[in-house]
Amino acid sequence: MQVWKFGGTSVGKPERMHSIRELLNSDPSRKIVVLSALSGSTNALIAIGEAAKAFDDAKAAALIEDLKTHYGLFIKELYATPAGRANGQTIVDNEFGFIKSLVGIKPFTIKQEKELVAEGEILSTKMFQAYLEEKGENSVLLPALDFMRIDADGEPELATIEEKLVTILNQYTDKQTIITQGFICRNPREEVDNLKRGGSDYTASLIGGAIRADEIQIWTDIDGMHNNDPRIVKRTFPIRELTFEEAAELAYFGAKILHPSTITPAKLRGVPVRLKNTMQPEAPGTLIANQTSDRDIKAIAAKDNITAIYIHSTRMLNAYGFLRRVFEIFEKYKTPVDMITTSEVSVSVTIDNSENLDKISAELREFADLEEHDRDQNIICIVGNFSADKEGIALKVLDAMKHIPIRMISYGASEHNLSLLIHSKYKAEALNVLNERLFYYEDAMKDIFTAP
Ligand SMILES: Nc1ncnc2c1ncn2[C@@H]1O[C@H](COP(=O)(O)OP(=O)(O)O)[C@@H](O)[C@H]1O
Ligand SMILES: N[C@@H](CC(=O)OP(=O)(O)O)C(=O)O
Structure with a gap:
């Protein structure tokens, strides 16, 4: 089994979600698919939370309407059939109803804020699962909140995650594709929590480690880890191979393509991680594994x-x-x-x-x-x-x-x-x-x- 994670940019447009389905179908292995929120959504939800915290109800309501409009347009292009669109509309109406009720709670505490921010991944996965259903794919949506756990220090509990996930997965042996949310989890008080910004990569690695996957693939908008930050430096190129240690250092010291903790669970269980480009799937990307390659400076x-x-x-x-x-x-x-x-x-x-x-x-x-x-x-x-x-x-x-x-x-x-x-x-x-x-x-x- 493989774990494939698609980041915010890879799910950020309806046509990208269509491409993800094609990608999933082009590879015969069974997969757990981890999705982030649509790009920009987590920031938008945080802004709504800030307005709620400041008791600025009018601002919060306006921001919620803007975001809901964005999702309304998204589902029009995502689904091909009236039934599909109606399904999508129900998902959007329900989740935005919940968002409004959260924001109405006074005072707006950190507990509500975390539930609010989690809505980004909840929306993207529900919408994507409904899209796969519309297309008749053999898939199921598995809520990350049922198995993803952190301890009182915010550290994931790999043994608990493994135990819960393996039990749940045993009920879905007939499913080819299992969708779940990145980033979100529960804390020891059973409240909704998260793995910090960019945490969907970490989710994918925790799942990959827990089920001892054959491979973890992180799909994003660039053809692998580059030798330097492509946002600042013009002449950069993708690195074909990195060791777990090298990738961990790069992620920790600022290579935004990977959440800093991503490598730990994969390395612990010896699961290779491949970084791939959704917009250019034929590109080899970067393979992160135990082997070394001969270039000294990576x-x-x-x-x-x-x-x-x-x-x-x-x-x-x-x-x-x-x-x-x-x-x-x-x-x-x-x-x-x-x-x-x-x-x-x-x-x-x-x-x-x-x-x-x-x-x-x-x-x-x-x-x-x-x-x-x-x-x-x-x-x-x-x-x-x-x-x-x-x-x-x-x-x-x-x-x-x-x-x-x-x-x-x-x-x-x-x-x-x-x-x-x-x-x-x-x-x-x-x-x-x-x-x-x-x-x-x-x-x-x-x-x-x-x-x-
Ligand atoms: N060394 C690097 N190699 C590749 N990408 C990098 C590097 N440093 C920064 N980035 C940036 O990371 C971005 C991908 O990460 P991110 O935006 O978190 O993707 P996603 O939304 O798919 O999780 C790229 O578009 C690129 O601009
Ligand atoms: N939605 C979260 C989690 C995440 O990992 O997003 P991305 O895969 O787009 O970096 C965030 O924005 O932080």
């Missing part, structure tokens, strides 16, 4: 909104226990640290969640001196096979960056990652100069020095 990614914290020990040389005390504070505030550099008396760290920064700083000041934090920083992450015997990689990176001020460097923690901290104003320049130096320079040199 790709570059950038993570935004980073804050750097510079901590100096007041006890000076040979103080032990200092790092433990520092990291206990970050642990206490559940704030992950991305980059770390140390000297004998100082440690610098970066974080991307600065929600508790004031409290963290106050506790650090009890035993350390802090410099002023550097906000609006960017981590540039170069990913590849950097095993200890490889020469010259850092030289190439630093050569490319010679005109850009570097605040921190992290190299050697993993064999797959070299990270640099720079101010975000240099991000586009850094991605572009690294792209030219790391991926095109040698070829350009060959052209210059090879006699025609």
Whole structure:
């Protein structure tokens, strides 16, 4: 069995949903199909929630009407028959009736907000299942809220997911296609919750891991993971193969095509992940698996909104226990640290969640001196096979960056990652100069020095 996930752009237009059906039928394997909300819907639902929170009923009602109109037009093109359209209209009327009732609850709490945001995936999957039914396909809609669980820390409970899903799937052995929602889940209080923005990729990987799928395919609007951010850099190309470790580093450090946690369940259960393009299905895409390929430097990614914290020990040389005390504070505030550099008396760290920064700083000041934090920083992450015997990689990176001020460097923690901290104003320049130096320079040199 395979798990195929289609993102917001892949379900965002009626004709795209038609293409998904064709894609599903062009491959004989049984599949669990994970769908995101129509592109733009999650943002629109969040905006409705913001208006409700602010007691701005008129604004909330207007935003709801706009979104409902969008869905009304969508279903007109999605279905071919009057019966199909009537079915689609019932789905839209029911879900928007529910959305209105949610927004009417005062005060509008986080519980209602999560139920509201979940409506994006509920609508897309119900509409798609009704479309497959109209076409007489052998499919069923399986609510993710029946099996997708997170714990009190927001972490998915893989064992529970596996147990519930396997039991449910046993009832549908005759179904060729099983549709479910990405992103949404239940928390330990049984409330509707979610896996955070972009979380449908994670759903697909959790399902793929839970059922030990043959393959997980993430279908999106680009022909695989590119060697650099195509929104910022012009000359990028798709990478054919990545190891789980390389893909995890890229996703964590900003390659938007994958949710940062996607790789973990797939890697745990050894399920390969393939990134494919809905608009160009014949393109090979990117295969993420255990194998390595020989190119040393694979790709570059950038993570935004980073804050750097510079901590100096007041006890000076040979103080032990200092790092433990520092990291206990970050642990206490559940704030992950991305980059770390140390000297004998100082440690610098970066974080991307600065929600508790004031409290963290106050506790650090009890035993350390802090410099002023550097906000609006960017981590540039170069990913590849950097095993200890490889020469010259850092030289190439630093050569490319010679005109850009570097605040921190992290190299050697993993064999797959070299990270640099720079101010975000240099991000586009850094991605572009690294792209030219790391991926095109040698070829350009060959052209210059090879006699025609
Ligand atoms: N290194 C990269 N390789 C490929 N795409 C990337 C990369 N970095 C950023 N992206 C962006 O990720 C987008 C796909 O992710 P996303 O919008 O979340 O898709 P979906 O809606 O299908 O989940 C691409 O359109 C591309 O602009
Ligand atoms: N709808 C969610 C989940 C998601 O993963 O979307 P996408 O597959 O379009 O990134 C979001 O917008 O965050």
